[in-house]
Each structure stands twice: as structure tokens, then as C-alpha cells.
Amino acid sequence: MDDLRDLIAAGTIDTVIVAITDHLGRLQGKRCGARSFLEDVYPHGAEGCNYLLAVDVEMNTIEGYESSSWANGYGDLVMRPDPDTLRLVPWLPGTAMIQCDVLSTDGTPLAPSPRQILRRQIDRLESLGYRAYIGTELEFLLFDDSFSAAWDREYTGMREASRYNVDYSLLATSRLEPVLRAIRNGMEGAGMVVESSKGECNFGQQEVTFRFDEALRTCDNHAFYKNGAKEIADLQGKSVTFMAKFNEREGNSCHIHFSLRDLNGDDVLSGDREHGFSDLMEHFIAGQLAALKEMTYFLAPNVNSYKRFVEGSFAPTAVAWGLDNRSCSLRVVGHGAGMRTENRVGGGDLNPYLAAAALIAGAIHGIENRLPLEPVTAGNAYTTDADRLPTTLRASRDLLAGSEIARKAFGDEVVSHYVHAADVELSAFEAAVTDWERKRGFERL
Template sequence: MPLPVDRLRAEVAAGRIETVIVAVPDLAGRLQGSRLDAEHFCDRVLTDGFAACGYLLATDVEMNTGPGYALDAWGSGFGDLLLTPDPVTLRELPWDPGTALVIADARWPTDQPTGPDATGGPAPSTSGGLVPFAPRRVLTAQLDRLAERGLVAYAGTELEFLLFAEPFDEAYDRDYRRLRPATRHNVDYSLTGVTGIEPVVGRIRREMKRAGLRLESARGECHPGQYEIVFRYADALTTCDNHVLYKTGVRQIAAQEQVAVTFMAKYDAGEGNSCHVHLSLRHTDGTPAFAAPGAGTSAGVGAVGSGRPGPTAGMSELMAHFVAGQLAVLPELTLLFAPGVNSYKRLAPGSFAPTVVGWGRDNRTCPVRVVGAGDSLRLEHRVAGGDANPYMVVAAILAAGLYGIDNALPLPPPVTGNANERADLPRLPATLAEAVALWEGSGLARSAFGADVVRHYAAAARAELAEYGRAVTDWERHRGFERW
């Protein structure tokens, strides 16, 4: 459960908590950090912070760094950043007895220069300030923009993973090939097909609930071995903090249970792992901002004059503009929803994932689905995969929505039927290379996030592309070993 600081001190004094993990979300949305003695954490780190190498926020998934990032790790001599714990995120880890975890914000150090920037010039004067390209700060910057307008964002994520019968070390030894999914068939909504994996996924559900995540639903999914657990919505920052804790915990529990899991967007030719995001806005007094006055009647924007509700019935003008903003800039922000080469294998024709730009009322073939009514009226953003960084995904949705609100963008007609078969709709980027080019050329990205953030995440994408370009795949060997 969430752990107030005074109770942490009592648990430490009683010897029940011996370790506190101080963790920061990296560019891939993984928690990285150190295990600290609990007494030392309470005495010093809770108030003073903890130093960690700045390259943690400038690496690929293999922990390789290089030039091009807004933080040049080599140029700055692999100096430290300061991780300042956010006490609100303190919690015990049921799967790691005697251990608590806290998520930290990354700040520039106050006692040393940050080193040259990516162009070789002097670094800006940022001593002690939040690191702008740290994922948590990218999101809170958009939340600050919302707050200036008297708005608060609430979100929930639906994250899928694949569970395999082999443990991680055996999966590694097999090159992650010929693994046995933990269920044999498509178990979407099945009550009997998931019986065999219930000991593992049941433990995950119970221990996440004990860690303070409010469980809402759980079920099998389309791909053999695929499972989804949905937690109740919360304010956007809490949801993203819970999301990264959940991914970390699932992997650790799976390892303890001698099975393997993956959140990669597309493991094989079967259905990919998605991360759908439900999001709504409220005014600071708690009233819903997406619902029109008299929601539940035909009084919404665009209601048909005959009294029959139109497709935007129940939606406030603010929501209509917010959704319009998603559509206007989705291609240029796709990089934040699909950060890897593999991401675009999921966003492919014929898969149950979007490939076009459009919105629909309760239409799951659209990248933006409007669902619910009254207080529960919300959008569901369906582009991100299980590999996405939740802070960046929610930040992108908010930046796009604010663009729509600030420019009073009109909402185009909704899509009915299978959106992916519509040749008249704009297309999402089909490759990482296309997505990063659109991101780098986006005026909206620069104005909403800042040039450093654009450069930093472009560098991460180009590092991914460079590694992929050097790799020789099984497909190439099968196709060309004997025949070229």
C-alpha cells in the first residue's frame, strides 16, 4: 500500500523495512535506480536526494549511450544527476519483502556544470532544475499547462503482456524462439482457457492490489498466453507511476514463478500487445470538462436538430476541440506512442491496431475512440503498444488536446465501420524512420515540449534505427543463405 513517510520511519525502526529502492523512469519507461539502506534513506536521501549517473536518461534499452542526445554523457564525463524522491510514490513491495520503493524526479546537480550540449556548445544554466527530457518531467510540464487553464487530467491504462511457460534464462538461451505460450488458444474473455495460468496472474493481481493499485478487471486476450489487467483510473501522474511499477513488478513476480513475460509490441505474427489509454479532463472543482451541460440528452455539440442525438451528443465544445487536436497532430507525435522498430510491426494492416487517423463513437478500429457518457465520457487512445513509455504517451495526448483547444479546431465527422479500410483517411507512420522524421519536423512538438526534448527523443529513435540496421535477422538468413 502507499506508505506515508511517518509509517516508513516506524517500519524501518522496527526492522520490518530494511531497503528502499530509489528509482527514476528512463526513456523506455523502465524503473532504474539503486537499493539503499532504509535508515540512510530516511536520514539523508529523503530530504537531500541521491546521485545517479546522468546517462540513465540518455541510453537505449541495451544501456548504450552516444552523441546526439540533449545530455551528452561522454561530453559531461558521465557526471551525476540528482534524484529527488517524491514521497507520494512511496510504497511497500509485496513481492520483495522488507523493501519499499519510491519514484524520483531527475534534477541537474547544483555543484557542478552539466557539460556541453549535444552541439558541443556550453550547457544552459540549469543548475538544480528539473531535467526537461526526463519522462516524468515531460508529463508534468503538460500537466502544468493544463493547470494554467484550470484543468486536471485523469487517465487509466490497459496494458497487455504475453506469458510463456519457460523462465527468462531459458528464453534467453533459446534466443527467445520456440517458446511455449502459457495458454494454447485465443482466450479472449475466456473463463476456462486461463485456468492454467491463474496461479501466476492471480498472484500478480493480489500483490499489485496490496501495493496500492486499485484493480478494476482482468482477462485473457487474443494471442495465446496473452493477459490484461486493468487498474482504476487516477490522476494522470499517479496512473503513469503505477503503470511503471506494475511492469517492474510483473517481471519480478514472473521470474520468481519461473516463467517469462514480454510487453514487446509484437512478439510474432499473432496479435500484438497494446496499451490503450483512457483519458478525461476535469475542472479544478472536480466537475467533468468533457461532458456538455445536460449530458445524457441531445444537448451536446453537433446534436441533430430533429432531437435525435448526433455523434458528438453529450460532448462539450472543449472535448470536441481536444479530440480534434489528437487527429491534427497524431502522425507527428506517433514516435511517442510507438518508440521502437518493433512497434510498427503491430501498427500494420490486418492487425487489430490502428493504421489511419480518425475518431469514432465506440469504434475500436479507430485510433481515437470516444466512449462513455456524462461523468464517464472519455477518449480511448489506441495507438500505443506495450512497449510505450506511459509518461510520454499521456504527455502526447495532452499536448495534442491542448493544441486543439487553443486553436478551437473543428471536429471532423466520426468514422463508422472499419476505419483501416478507409482509403480517404490520413495514414499513421508505417516505420520508425518515418515517425522520427515527422517528429523532428513538428512545430507543435517543439512548441509543446521544447527543442531539447525533441532532439533527445529523436536521438533515441535514431540509435534504435542504427542498431536495427546493423542486425542480421533470421529472415535474411533463411532467404539468402543458399540462394543469393
């Protein structure tokens, strides 16, 4: 904050973006004049309509949410800036951003806010003596068309930024470097540590990865990066999508690496059990597996999310764990202090706070109940008789609605809020007439 005051006094910063992450995983908020931010917003918070956690993708007001409706007058919520999130936005002149906790006007945390949901799970875990560390690997597709051109063409006939599978390719990704380098350098300028960028299997598909951190910071960085990548691409006349499945080729994943340490920062997952595990590691994995089906909604929150789950596609279908086994939902990688699980279920469209909260809640369930670990899957999980992930949003919605694990972890208000969000998405999809239907039925049916 002292640095920000100096930059504002020098005229280097004139705008401070005040942002929250909504229930759909999007950054929303206001651009504040720098002096007003320092004198008014930072000490007291900013207000916004509480419908920000109760709209659909189109920003339509939706009935049925307890926290926000015409019945309660669509009042305000409070965005309380968290100084730990303050950062420059290098690609926007004179701009800094701060991310916020979401409170009701009486100062209490607003239960359905994704950031507050994650904070609660972090607190639950730390009461057991452990701290969560997370890294997210987020994929996107890059197109040579601008967002405006893509909209005008209704997202058909778009030009992928590469014309063939560019997984690990250096030649093909060099052609994408103007955008990728701007993203990497922009994120470094915003205080994040970029590990790498690499090509992926689909045409124009890329992955940029960042150093892992404590769970809340990783999710703040994830939300900032996802929004920023779109802005940077747009400034170059390009577009990116984080849709889970844009076309029939490979989808966009968001693999989540997850580990625990004790409150002193020491390793707690490695030990002298089989595979080099500790007792805690066994309960840690077992709990995540036990909660996975019921929590799938938080990893796959949209109708489109479930189209990734294709056998043999590197997206998982089986509720199974393996050692460095990419056919499993949970892949255990690393050794010693670097040992961790990689959850491979999530798509690029997930809300990082909700996904991280679900993983932590599952781990707590395993630790508190000392769940035994099922045998490792050594071969192809796609061909085993292991339990399967839900394959539709409706099935996932029903599992969440009936989940005792989720209700214990999050509370009835939060579960009801996100079950209703699933209902909103399902109703919108079921009312839509798709291109697929027109092509099949216009002449031939």
C-alpha cells in the first residue's frame, strides 16, 4: 500500500480496479479513481448489487436465490479489499488491481461468495494442523480472430492460431509468441512466477503454468490470470477461450496439484508406508476419492464441461488413483516434500475457489474419518470396473444436492445456492435450439 501511495502521488497509477470473483468464476467489479480508492474504498470497501452472485452468464437476474432477489430488493454487497492481492496490471496503462472479500452490509462474510467458501475450508483444515498448497494448470485455445469478430460470426469459421497438433512443439508455438510472451511477461509484471508455456494437442491450444502457492493466493492468481489472458489477447486482435470443450478435439483442462504441509511448513505426506506415503497421505487421497463424485459440480460446473469426459482422451472417467497414471482422476506425482495429488477432472471453465474448496473438503473428510486407501490402479483406468464420474450436469447436480459431505463442509445455504446455479444452466440449455439440431432436422426429419 505504501508503494501504491507513492505511485499515485507520482502520477504513475491513476486507476485501481476493485474486483471480486463471482459464482461463475469471473472477475467483476469497478474501476476507481486512485485518490478515491485510497481515501474511501480501501478503508471502507466498495458496494455493488448483491445480484453479482445470483445472475446467469448473460447477467440476467434470476429468481430462486436466497441471497439475492426482488423479494429482498436486490440490495448491496460489500467488496472489502485484501491488501495481500494488490498488484500492477502491466498491460493497462496507469492501472493497479486489488481483489476483495465479499461481505454483507452488516460486515459478515457472504456465504455463497467463492472466496469466502474457500477461506472457510482453509480455516477448517488449519484447525486440524495443516495448510493447503495448490497449483493450477489452465489450458486455453488461441484464435487469430478478435473477440468482436468471433461474436459477429457466432463463433463459427474461426481461425485457430495453429493448424495442427502443437503439443510440445517449439516451431509452431514460436508463431504464437507475440501473445504468449505478452501473457508471460504481463503476469511476471503483476508479481506471479511463470514456470512455462507450452503447446497442447488441439489446434491453437496452449498452457501457461505458474509456481504453486498457498491455496487462496493460487486461486487469486488464477482468476487474475484468466481474465488477463483474455485482455492481452484482445489488445493484439486475438481471442482465447477457456471453454472445457470448444470442438470435438481435445478439451481445455485445469489440472489441480494439491499438497499439505503442517503449520510450520514441514512435509506431512511422505512417510514409510507403501509407495513412500504417510498415514496422512493415505487418508488425504482416500477422502478426495470418496468426495469426488459428489463434488464433481465444483470441477465441472457447466453443461459443456461434461463433454471432456471421453475415454482415452486424457480426461478422466474413472474414480481411481494411480502413481503417475494419466488415465486416473487422481494422479500421484512427486516424491518427498514434493509429493502431491493431481486432480485431472476439472476443465478450463471451473471456478478455482470452488474447485480448491471441494478438494480441501474431501481431504478433510478423509483425515477426520481416517478413511482407508483403496488399491492403486496400475494399468488403464478407462478399462477398469472403477466407479465412474457423472457424465452430465444434471447427474452432477443431483449428487451435490444429496451430498452429506458437501453439506457438512459448506452448509445448506451454499449447497442450495450452487444447486440452483446448476438448475439455471440446465434450464437455459434445455430451452436452446442448437446448430446440431438444425443440421440433423431441418431437411431430413
